[in-house]
Amino acid sequence: MPKKYFTIDDANREIPKIRIIIAKLKSLNKAISGLSSIKVSFTDEEEYSNYSGTLTKLNREFHKLSFDFYSELEKLDKIGCILKDLETGLIDFYCRFEGRDIFLCWKMGENRISHWHELDSGFSGRQRIVDLEELRN
Numbered sequence: 001m002p003k004k005y006f007t008i009d010d011a012n013r014e015i016p017k018i019r020i021i022i023a024k025l026k027s028l029n030k031a032i033s034g035l036s037s038i039k040v041s042f043t044d045e046e047e048y049s050n051y052s053g054t055l056t057k058l059n060r061e062f063h064k065l066s067f068d069f070y071s072e073l074e075k076l077d078k079i080g081c082i083l084k085d086l087e088t089g090l091i092d093f094y095c096r097f098e099g100r101d102i103f104l105c106w107k108m109g110e111n112r113i114s115h116w117h118e119l120d121s122g123f124s125g126r127q128r129i130v131d132l133e134e135l136r137n
Contacts (some may be wrong), residue, residue: 001076001080002078003101004079004080004094004095004097005080005081005094005096006080006093006094006095006104007095008095008104008113008129011081011093011095011104011106011113012092012112012113013046014127015077015106015112015113016081017079017091018076018081018091018106019108021072021075022083022086022089022091022108024068024072025038025069025072025073025083025086026086026087026089027067028065028069028072029069030102031060031065032066032069035058035061035065036062038058050096054057055085056079061095065125070085076091080093081095082094082103084122084123085123088107088108089107089108090105090107090108090123091105091106091107091111092104092105093105093106095116097116101119102116102117102118102119103116103117103118103119104116104125105126106119113115114129115127115128115129116128116129
């Protein structure tokens with residue numbers, strides 16, 4: 001999918017949808033982790049046959065949750081933003097500034113876009129948006 005470029009206002013308009021998607025992703029990730037942590041072992045064929053239906057149900061649920069997880073990720077792709085860290089809800093948006101690509105940076109818990117960083121600097125290089133105010137078109 002080609003890069004989508006955002007202004008600050010464009011990115012801010014997407015935040016309500018992104019909040020919902022991240023909340024779903026976190027919930028699905030937790031459920032997938034829970035199912036993945038279940039370890040089952042059998043000592044004989046009869047014991048396996050008694051629990052094979054349960055294993056099938058667990059497996060089906062795992063795959064359904066995985067499908068739902070990736071469907072939510074696709075929604076972020078369609079918006080055009082980049083999920084950098086699910087745990088913190090860190091999202092980047094491509095933006096053009098002074099002839100170069102930068103990221104507008106948003107994190108769950110923030111009301112709006114208030115930071116940006118160079119493509120290669122990451123979260124530790126976040127700077128206040130003050131110098132980018134002219135991007136508001």
